[in-house]
Amino acid sequence: MKKAIKTEKAPAAIGPYSQGIMTDAWVFASGQIPLNPNSMEMVGSTVEAQTEQVLRNLSAVLEAEGLGLKDLVKTTVYLKNMADFPKFNAVYEKFMVAPYPARATVEVSALPKGALVEIEGIACR
Numbered sequence: 001m002k003k004a005i006k007t008e009k010a011p012a013a014i015g016p017y018s019q020g021i022m023t024d025a026w027v028f029a030s031g032q033i034p035l036n037p038n039s040m041e042m043v044g045s046t047v048e049a050q051t052e053q054v055l056r057n058l059s060a061v062l063e064a065e066g067l068g069l070k071d072l073v074k075t076t077v078y079l080k081n082m083a084d085f086p087k088f089n090a091v092y093e094k095f096m097v098a099p100y101p102a103r104a105t106v107e108v109s110a111l112p113k114g115a116l117v118e119i120e121g122i123a124c125r
Helices: 048-061 083-093
Strands: 004-005 020-023 027-034 073-077 102-107 117-124
Touching: 027 048, 027 083, 048 083, 048 117, 083 102
Parallel strands: 073 102
Antiparallel strands: 004 020, 020 027, 027 117, 073 117
């Protein structure tokens, strides 16, 4: 079974993809950038403010299937500038609970709409 996740509490997809996909036991959440779900405008100009919005958006996608950030088993983080890693990590740590999800963090040359951070996640029921 494969079902698309759709919630108005997270930004709508800005391309041919789903906000997330739910299977029997797994939720695959598409990468979230710091968009306000109502206005679809970027939120924040710092990596800290953007990370908070990204994690709120990721949480909203998971909540649409009755899950939360605590259910994440893996995240992939894309940073525009790896020098922002300590600032990003300080915010990320406030949102996550042990046992923390496995994580990869990579620096990229650009992100959609000029975002400083994007996070995708995999959660388990």
